[in-house]
Amino acid sequence: MRALVYHSAHEVKVDTVPDPVLREADDVILRITATAICGSDLHLYRGKVPGMQAGDILGHEFMGEVVDAGSAVTTLQKGDRVVVPFVIACGSCHFCDMALYSACETTNPDRGTIMNKKSLRPGAALFGFTHNYGGVPGGQAEFARVPKANVGPIKIPAALTDEQVLFLSDILPTGYQAVLNAEVKPGSTVAIFGAGPVGQMAAACARMLGAETIFMVDHHAYRLEFARAAYGVVPIDFDHADAAEVIISHTANRGVDAVIDAVGFEAKGSTLETALTNLKLEGSSGAALRQCIAAVRRGGIVSVPGVYAGFIHGFLFGDAFEKGITIRGGQTHVQRHMPELLQRIQQGKLQPEAIITHRLPLEQAAEGYRLFDKKQDNCRKVILRPGT
Numbered sequence: 001m002r003a004l005v006y007h008s009a010h011e012v013k014v015d016t017v018p019d020p021v022l023r024e025a026d027d028v029i030l031r032i033t034a035t036a037i038c039g040s041d042l043h044l045y046r047g048k049v050p051g052m053q054a055g056d057i058l059g060h061e062f063m064g065e066v067v068d069a070g071s072a073v074t075t076l077q078k079g080d081r082v083v084v085p086f087v088i089a090c091g092s093c094h095f096c097d098m099a100l101y102s103a104c105e106t107t108n109p110d111r112g113t114i115m116n117k118k119s120l121r122p123g124a125a126l127f128g129f130t131h132n133y134g135g136v137p138g139g140q141a142e143f144a145r146v147p148k149a150n151v152g153p154i155k156i157p158a159a160l161t162d163e164q165v166l167f168l169s170d171i172l173p174t175g176y177q178a179v180l181n182a183e184v185k186p187g188s189t190v191a192i193f194g195a196g197p198v199g200q201m202a203a204a205c206a207r208m209l210g211a212e213t214i215f216m217v218d219h220h221a222y223r224l225e226f227a228r229a230a231y232g233v234v235p236i237d238f239d240h241a242d243a244a245e246v247i248i249s250h251t252a253n254r255g256v257d258a259v260i261d262a263v264g265f266e267a268k269g270s271t272l273e274t275a276l277t278n279l280k281l282e283g284s285s286g287a288a289l290r291q292c293i294a295a296v297r298r299g300g301i302v303s304v305p306g307v308y309a310g311f312i313h314g315f316l317f318g319d320a321f322e323k324g325i326t327i328r329g330g331q332t333h334v335q336r337h338m339p340e341l342l343q344r345i346q347q348g349k350l351q352p353e354a355i356i357t358h359r360l361p362l363e364q365a366a367e368g369y370r371l372f373d374k375k376q377d378n379c380r381k382v383i384l385r386p387g388t
Contacts, residue, residue: 002386003141004365006056009047012366017057020137020145025072028149030084034162035062035139037365037372037382038170039196040307043264044130045369051130060086060127061169062139063162066153075150082153083168084146085334088125088136091151095123102331107148108134123331140365142386154338157346163353163383164345167201172352173337175201175262178305179209181328182258186210191247191295192233193288194262195223197381198305200355202260203231208349215256217243217291222378230354244294255297263288264306286312293319304329355381361388 005015020029038061043049063083066076076082088108089101096104104124125147128138137144146153156165175198184190188211192199195218206214216233218224224235234250236243248255292302293316302325320327344350357380360368368382 001142002362003057003137004059004362004384005054006044006052006058007054010045012045012058012369014363014365017055017141020143022068022070023145024147025070026148026150027070028066028073028076028146028153029068030062030064030082030139030144030146030153031067032062032064032139032142032144032386033081034064034166035059035141035362035384035386036166036169037061037140037368037384039198039264040129040170041369042373043307045373049130049132051132051135053131053135056128056131056135057137057141058128059138059140060129061166061171062127062144063156063166063169064139064144067143069149073149076153076155080153081156081158083156083165083338084127084139084144084153085168085173085338086127086129086170087152087331087334088127088134088147089151089335090148091335096151099333099336101151101333101335126331140362140384142362152335154342156342160345161353163356164351165342166383167197167352168334168338168341168345170332170334171197171201172205172341172350173334174198174305174332175203176205176337176341177332178202178260178262178303179205182206182260182301182303184209184211184258187212188258189213189215189251189256190258190260191215191217191243191256191292192260192262193217193243193292194264194306195220195227196262197355199260199262200227200231200380201352202262202305203227203233204350204352206260207231208344213250213256215243215247215250215295220375223380226355226380238291244291247295251297255295255300257297258301258303259292259296261288261292261302261304261306264304264308286315290316293323293325296323296325298323299325301326301328305332356383358382360384362386 089104093105107125125134
Protein backbone atom coordinates (compact mmCIF):
# COMPACT_ATOMS: atom_id res chain seq x y z
CA MET A 1 0.00 0.00 0.00
CA ARG A 2 0.94 3.66 -0.13
CA ALA A 3 1.53 5.47 3.16
CA LEU A 4 3.14 8.63 4.50
CA VAL A 5 6.42 7.63 6.13
CA TYR A 6 8.63 9.58 8.52
CA HIS A 7 12.29 9.67 7.40
CA SER A 8 13.74 12.46 9.56
CA ALA A 9 12.87 15.92 10.80
CA HIS A 10 11.13 17.89 8.01
CA GLU A 11 11.38 14.87 5.68
CA VAL A 12 8.26 12.79 5.12
CA LYS A 13 7.46 10.84 1.95
CA VAL A 14 4.66 8.72 0.54
CA ASP A 15 6.25 5.29 0.09
CA THR A 16 5.12 1.80 -0.79
CA VAL A 17 5.02 -0.29 2.38
CA PRO A 18 3.64 -3.73 3.34
CA ASP A 19 -0.12 -3.97 3.76
CA PRO A 20 -1.34 -4.27 7.35
CA VAL A 21 -2.60 -7.68 8.50
CA LEU A 22 -4.72 -8.87 11.42
CA ARG A 23 -2.49 -9.64 14.41
CA GLU A 24 -4.98 -10.05 17.24
CA ALA A 25 -8.48 -11.50 17.32
CA ASP A 26 -10.02 -8.08 18.08
CA ASP A 27 -8.28 -6.22 15.23
CA VAL A 28 -9.93 -4.83 12.12
CA ILE A 29 -8.37 -3.69 8.87
CA LEU A 30 -9.67 -0.37 7.58
CA ARG A 31 -9.59 0.99 4.04
CA ILE A 32 -8.93 4.67 4.69
CA THR A 33 -11.35 7.07 3.00
CA ALA A 34 -10.22 10.28 4.69
CA THR A 35 -7.41 11.34 7.01
CA ALA A 36 -6.09 14.68 8.25
CA ILE A 37 -2.90 16.40 9.33
CA CYS A 38 -3.03 17.42 12.99
CA GLY A 39 -1.06 20.05 14.86
CA SER A 40 0.42 17.21 16.92
CA ASP A 41 1.74 15.74 13.66
CA LEU A 42 3.75 18.93 13.20
CA HIS A 43 5.59 18.32 16.50
CA LEU A 44 6.75 15.00 15.01
CA TYR A 45 7.47 16.54 11.61
CA ARG A 46 9.74 19.14 13.21
CA GLY A 47 11.65 16.49 15.13
CA LYS A 48 10.57 17.91 18.48
CA VAL A 49 9.30 14.68 20.07
CA PRO A 50 11.62 11.77 20.99
CA GLY A 51 10.90 8.22 19.97
CA MET A 52 10.31 8.65 16.23
CA GLN A 53 12.02 6.15 13.93
CA ALA A 54 12.66 6.22 10.19
CA GLY A 55 9.94 4.17 8.51
CA ASP A 56 7.15 5.06 10.97
CA ILE A 57 3.74 5.62 9.34
CA LEU A 58 2.21 8.90 10.48
CA GLY A 59 -1.36 9.98 11.11
CA HIS A 60 -3.84 9.68 13.96
CA GLU A 61 -6.95 11.36 12.51
CA PHE A 62 -8.58 8.93 10.12
CA MET A 63 -11.73 7.05 9.13
CA GLY A 64 -12.77 4.47 6.59
CA GLU A 65 -14.47 1.19 5.78
CA VAL A 66 -13.92 -2.13 7.55
CA VAL A 67 -12.54 -4.64 5.04
CA ASP A 68 -11.47 -7.42 7.43
CA ALA A 69 -12.18 -8.28 11.05
CA GLY A 70 -10.72 -10.67 13.61
CA SER A 71 -12.75 -13.50 15.13
CA ALA A 72 -13.29 -11.64 18.43
CA VAL A 73 -14.70 -8.47 16.88
CA THR A 74 -18.34 -8.22 17.92
CA THR A 75 -19.26 -4.57 17.36
CA LEU A 76 -18.23 -4.17 13.72
CA GLN A 77 -18.47 -6.09 10.48
CA LYS A 78 -17.13 -5.78 6.96
CA GLY A 79 -18.55 -2.78 5.17
CA ASP A 80 -19.10 -0.68 8.27
CA ARG A 81 -18.04 2.95 7.94
CA VAL A 82 -16.27 4.16 11.06
CA VAL A 83 -14.23 6.98 12.61
CA VAL A 84 -11.28 5.80 14.71
CA PRO A 85 -10.22 7.59 17.94
CA PHE A 86 -6.53 8.42 18.07
CA VAL A 87 -6.29 6.80 21.53
CA ILE A 88 -6.11 2.99 21.60
CA ALA A 89 -7.81 1.67 24.75
CA CYS A 90 -8.60 -1.83 25.96
CA GLY A 91 -11.86 -0.91 27.64
CA SER A 92 -11.35 -3.13 30.69
CA CYS A 93 -8.31 -1.99 32.71
CA HIS A 94 -8.43 0.13 35.88
CA PHE A 95 -8.46 3.43 34.01
CA CYS A 96 -10.73 2.36 31.15
CA ASP A 97 -13.28 1.30 33.77
CA MET A 98 -13.18 4.94 34.93
CA ALA A 99 -13.66 6.15 31.30
CA LEU A 100 -10.10 7.55 31.42
CA TYR A 101 -9.27 5.93 28.11
CA SER A 102 -6.07 7.85 27.36
CA ALA A 103 -4.61 6.43 30.59
CA CYS A 104 -5.19 2.81 29.48
CA GLU A 105 -2.65 0.52 31.15
CA THR A 106 -2.47 -2.27 28.58
CA THR A 107 -2.23 -1.00 24.98
CA ASN A 108 1.22 0.61 25.05
CA PRO A 109 3.91 -2.09 25.02
CA ASP A 110 6.67 0.54 25.33
CA ARG A 111 5.12 2.19 28.37
CA GLY A 112 7.87 3.39 30.66
CA THR A 113 10.73 1.88 28.66
CA ILE A 114 11.67 4.76 26.35
CA MET A 115 11.47 7.60 28.84
CA ASN A 116 12.92 7.88 32.32
CA LYS A 117 10.86 5.53 34.48
CA LYS A 118 11.11 7.98 37.37
CA SER A 119 9.46 10.77 35.41
CA LEU A 120 6.96 10.68 32.57
CA ARG A 121 5.35 7.32 31.88
CA PRO A 122 3.10 7.44 28.80
CA GLY A 123 -0.40 6.02 29.04
CA ALA A 124 -2.38 4.47 26.19
CA ALA A 125 -0.92 3.73 22.77
CA LEU A 126 -1.67 6.30 20.08
CA PHE A 127 -1.90 5.83 16.33
CA GLY A 128 0.90 7.27 14.21
CA PHE A 129 2.79 8.76 17.10
CA THR A 130 6.18 8.05 18.66
CA HIS A 131 7.43 4.77 20.10
CA ASN A 132 6.96 6.35 23.52
CA TYR A 133 3.28 5.80 22.76
CA GLY A 134 3.51 2.34 21.23
CA GLY A 135 4.81 3.03 17.72
CA VAL A 136 1.49 1.88 16.21
CA PRO A 137 1.35 2.60 12.44
CA GLY A 138 -0.92 5.52 11.65
CA GLY A 139 -3.71 6.25 9.24
CA GLN A 140 -2.16 8.55 6.64
CA ALA A 141 -2.21 5.53 4.40
CA GLU A 142 -4.45 3.46 2.14
CA PHE A 143 -5.12 0.90 4.89
CA ALA A 144 -4.61 0.65 8.65
CA ARG A 145 -4.80 -2.03 11.32
CA VAL A 146 -7.04 -0.93 14.18
CA PRO A 147 -6.42 -2.80 17.46
CA LYS A 148 -9.09 -3.08 20.18
CA ALA A 149 -11.79 -2.56 17.57
CA ASN A 150 -14.61 -3.37 20.00
CA VAL A 151 -13.70 -0.31 22.09
CA GLY A 152 -12.63 2.44 19.72
CA PRO A 153 -14.25 2.94 16.30
CA ILE A 154 -17.71 4.48 16.08
CA LYS A 155 -20.11 3.67 13.23
CA ILE A 156 -21.21 6.59 11.08
CA PRO A 157 -24.68 7.03 9.53
CA ALA A 158 -24.74 7.09 5.74
CA ALA A 159 -26.36 10.54 5.73
CA LEU A 160 -23.21 12.19 7.09
CA THR A 161 -20.20 12.93 4.87
CA ASP A 162 -16.63 12.01 5.78
CA GLU A 163 -15.73 15.65 6.30
CA GLN A 164 -18.58 16.20 8.77
CA VAL A 165 -17.37 13.44 11.08
CA LEU A 166 -13.63 12.96 10.47
CA PHE A 167 -12.62 15.26 13.32
CA LEU A 168 -14.37 13.00 15.85
CA SER A 169 -11.04 11.17 15.70
CA ASP A 170 -9.17 13.90 17.62
CA ILE A 171 -9.53 17.65 17.38
CA LEU A 172 -13.28 17.88 18.06
CA PRO A 173 -13.31 15.75 21.24
CA THR A 174 -10.00 17.36 22.26
CA GLY A 175 -11.50 20.83 22.01
CA TYR A 176 -14.68 19.62 23.73
CA GLN A 177 -12.83 17.98 26.62
CA ALA A 178 -10.84 21.19 27.07
CA VAL A 179 -14.09 23.14 27.36
CA LEU A 180 -15.58 20.60 29.79
CA ASN A 181 -12.40 20.74 31.89
CA ALA A 182 -12.77 24.52 31.91
CA GLU A 183 -16.34 24.12 33.27
CA VAL A 184 -17.72 26.45 30.61
CA LYS A 185 -21.41 27.17 31.05
CA PRO A 186 -23.92 29.84 29.98
CA GLY A 187 -22.50 33.26 30.79
CA SER A 188 -18.86 32.12 31.12
CA THR A 189 -15.96 34.28 30.00
CA VAL A 190 -13.24 32.26 28.28
CA ALA A 191 -9.85 32.94 26.69
CA ILE A 192 -8.40 30.50 24.17
CA PHE A 193 -4.69 30.72 23.44
CA GLY A 194 -3.98 29.28 19.99
CA ALA A 195 -6.23 29.59 16.93
CA GLY A 196 -5.15 26.30 15.37
CA PRO A 197 -7.60 23.43 14.78
CA VAL A 198 -7.99 22.49 18.47
CA GLY A 199 -8.43 26.13 19.45
CA GLN A 200 -11.09 26.55 16.77
CA MET A 201 -12.93 23.43 17.97
CA ALA A 202 -12.72 24.68 21.55
CA ALA A 203 -14.29 27.96 20.45
CA ALA A 204 -17.08 26.13 18.64
CA CYS A 205 -17.78 23.97 21.70
CA ALA A 206 -17.57 26.88 24.16
CA ARG A 207 -20.08 28.81 22.07
CA MET A 208 -22.32 25.73 21.89
CA LEU A 209 -22.29 25.46 25.69
CA GLY A 210 -23.27 29.09 26.15
CA ALA A 211 -20.06 31.03 26.76
CA GLU A 212 -20.84 34.75 26.76
CA THR A 213 -17.43 36.15 25.79
CA ILE A 214 -14.59 34.26 24.10
CA PHE A 215 -11.19 35.89 23.64
CA MET A 216 -8.84 34.18 21.18
CA VAL A 217 -5.10 34.80 21.13
CA ASP A 218 -2.84 34.08 18.14
CA HIS A 219 -0.60 35.99 15.73
CA HIS A 220 -1.92 34.67 12.40
CA ALA A 221 -4.50 37.18 11.22
CA TYR A 222 -6.32 34.76 8.93
CA ARG A 223 -6.92 32.27 11.77
CA LEU A 224 -8.16 34.98 14.12
CA GLU A 225 -10.48 36.38 11.46
CA PHE A 226 -12.00 32.97 10.80
CA ALA A 227 -12.67 32.47 14.53
CA ARG A 228 -14.21 35.93 14.78
CA ALA A 229 -16.54 35.31 11.84
CA ALA A 230 -17.41 31.70 12.72
CA TYR A 231 -17.58 31.76 16.52
CA GLY A 232 -17.82 35.43 17.49
CA VAL A 233 -14.51 35.56 19.36
CA VAL A 234 -12.70 38.71 20.38
CA PRO A 235 -9.37 38.39 18.51
CA ILE A 236 -6.05 39.37 20.13
CA ASP A 237 -2.76 39.41 18.20
CA PHE A 238 -0.01 38.73 20.75
CA ASP A 239 2.61 40.29 18.47
CA HIS A 240 0.97 43.68 19.01
CA ALA A 241 -0.30 43.51 22.58
CA ASP A 242 0.20 41.72 25.87
CA ALA A 243 -2.73 39.32 25.62
CA ALA A 244 -3.20 38.83 29.36
CA GLU A 245 -3.27 42.59 29.96
CA VAL A 246 -5.90 43.06 27.24
CA ILE A 247 -8.05 40.25 28.66
CA ILE A 248 -7.81 41.58 32.23
CA SER A 249 -8.66 45.14 31.13
CA HIS A 250 -11.85 43.86 29.47
CA THR A 251 -13.01 41.78 32.46
CA ALA A 252 -13.29 44.37 35.24
CA ASN A 253 -9.59 43.81 36.02
CA ARG A 254 -10.35 40.29 37.26
CA GLY A 255 -9.53 37.98 34.34
CA VAL A 256 -11.67 35.37 32.64
CA ASP A 257 -13.42 32.46 34.31
CA ALA A 258 -11.36 29.97 32.33
CA VAL A 259 -8.42 29.86 29.94
CA ILE A 260 -7.70 27.13 27.39
CA ASP A 261 -4.07 26.60 26.34
CA ALA A 262 -4.37 25.12 22.86
CA VAL A 263 -0.76 25.99 22.00
CA GLY A 264 1.46 23.63 23.99
CA PHE A 265 5.19 23.22 24.24
CA GLU A 266 6.18 24.94 20.98
CA ALA A 267 4.77 28.30 22.05
CA LYS A 268 6.75 31.31 20.85
CA GLY A 269 8.88 32.19 23.90
CA SER A 270 11.72 34.54 24.73
CA THR A 271 15.08 34.37 22.97
CA LEU A 272 16.58 32.64 26.01
CA GLU A 273 13.74 30.16 26.28
CA THR A 274 13.94 29.32 22.58
CA ALA A 275 17.70 28.77 22.82
CA LEU A 276 17.33 26.50 25.85
CA THR A 277 14.65 24.46 24.11
CA ASN A 278 16.70 24.12 20.91
CA LEU A 279 19.68 22.95 22.97
CA LYS A 280 17.45 20.35 24.69
CA LEU A 281 18.26 21.99 28.03
CA GLU A 282 14.55 22.60 28.48
CA GLY A 283 11.68 20.36 27.46
CA SER A 284 9.01 22.91 26.68
CA SER A 285 8.30 26.59 26.24
CA GLY A 286 6.18 27.95 29.08
CA ALA A 287 5.27 31.17 27.29
CA ALA A 288 1.63 30.35 26.59
CA LEU A 289 1.07 28.77 30.00
CA ARG A 290 2.45 31.85 31.78
CA GLN A 291 0.01 34.03 29.87
CA CYS A 292 -2.84 31.68 30.72
CA ILE A 293 -2.05 31.89 34.44
CA ALA A 294 -1.92 35.67 34.18
CA ALA A 295 -5.21 35.97 32.25
CA VAL A 296 -7.44 33.78 34.44
CA ARG A 297 -9.32 35.20 37.43
CA ARG A 298 -8.74 34.10 41.02
CA GLY A 299 -10.32 30.70 41.57
CA GLY A 300 -10.55 30.14 37.82
CA ILE A 301 -9.47 27.22 35.66
CA VAL A 302 -6.62 26.74 33.19
CA SER A 303 -7.45 23.87 30.83
CA VAL A 304 -4.55 22.50 28.77
CA PRO A 305 -5.27 20.42 25.64
CA GLY A 306 -1.98 21.58 24.07
CA VAL A 307 0.78 18.97 24.11
CA TYR A 308 3.63 19.47 26.60
CA ALA A 309 6.82 17.45 26.91
CA GLY A 310 9.30 17.46 29.77
CA PHE A 311 9.96 20.29 32.18
CA ILE A 312 9.11 23.98 31.76
CA HIS A 313 11.22 27.06 32.51
CA GLY A 314 9.40 29.81 34.42
CA PHE A 315 6.25 27.86 35.30
CA LEU A 316 5.15 30.53 37.84
CA PHE A 317 3.60 28.04 40.22
CA GLY A 318 3.64 30.73 42.91
CA ASP A 319 1.19 32.79 40.84
CA ALA A 320 -1.01 29.72 40.31
CA PHE A 321 -1.01 29.09 44.07
CA GLU A 322 -1.69 32.69 45.03
CA LYS A 323 -4.64 32.94 42.62
CA GLY A 324 -6.04 29.59 43.76
CA ILE A 325 -6.51 28.35 40.22
CA THR A 326 -7.16 24.82 38.99
CA ILE A 327 -5.03 23.40 36.17
CA ARG A 328 -6.34 20.44 34.15
CA GLY A 329 -4.71 18.72 31.19
CA GLY A 330 -3.91 15.40 29.59
CA GLN A 331 -4.55 13.40 26.45
CA THR A 332 -8.19 13.21 25.35
CA HIS A 333 -10.50 10.40 26.47
CA VAL A 334 -11.88 10.31 22.93
CA GLN A 335 -14.11 7.24 23.31
CA ARG A 336 -16.03 8.96 26.11
CA HIS A 337 -17.01 11.97 23.99
CA MET A 338 -17.55 10.53 20.49
CA PRO A 339 -21.21 9.43 20.81
CA GLU A 340 -22.40 12.76 22.21
CA LEU A 341 -20.46 14.78 19.64
CA LEU A 342 -21.76 12.63 16.79
CA GLN A 343 -25.27 13.43 17.99
CA ARG A 344 -24.46 17.14 18.11
CA ILE A 345 -23.22 16.97 14.50
CA GLN A 346 -26.41 15.16 13.44
CA GLN A 347 -28.46 17.89 15.14
CA GLY A 348 -26.55 20.58 13.26
CA LYS A 349 -25.16 22.10 16.46
CA LEU A 350 -21.55 21.53 15.37
CA GLN A 351 -20.04 21.91 11.90
CA PRO A 352 -16.39 20.93 12.42
CA GLU A 353 -15.77 20.66 8.68
CA ALA A 354 -15.93 24.46 8.43
CA ILE A 355 -12.24 24.75 9.32
CA ILE A 356 -11.04 22.72 6.30
CA THR A 357 -9.09 24.77 3.78
CA HIS A 358 -7.08 22.22 1.80
CA ARG A 359 -8.09 18.88 0.28
CA LEU A 360 -5.23 16.89 -1.22
CA PRO A 361 -4.65 13.35 -2.47
CA LEU A 362 -2.53 11.21 -0.17
CA GLU A 363 0.30 11.35 -2.70
CA GLN A 364 0.64 15.09 -1.97
CA ALA A 365 0.81 14.62 1.80
CA ALA A 366 4.34 16.02 2.08
CA GLU A 367 3.14 19.24 0.43
CA GLY A 368 0.24 19.33 2.87
CA TYR A 369 2.66 19.12 5.80
CA ARG A 370 4.75 21.93 4.35
CA LEU A 371 1.73 24.20 3.86
CA PHE A 372 0.39 23.53 7.35
CA ASP A 373 3.79 23.90 9.00
CA LYS A 374 4.58 27.21 7.29
CA LYS A 375 0.99 28.56 7.59
CA GLN A 376 1.00 29.24 3.86
CA ASP A 377 -2.02 29.85 1.64
CA ASN A 378 -4.12 30.61 4.75
CA CYS A 379 -3.95 26.94 5.69
CA ARG A 380 -6.14 26.01 8.66
CA LYS A 381 -6.64 22.27 8.14
CA VAL A 382 -5.54 19.72 5.52
CA ILE A 383 -7.58 16.67 4.53
CA LEU A 384 -5.88 13.82 2.66
CA ARG A 385 -7.73 11.34 0.44
CA PRO A 386 -6.07 8.01 -0.44
CA GLY A 387 -6.70 6.77 -3.95
CA THR A 388 -7.36 10.20 -5.44
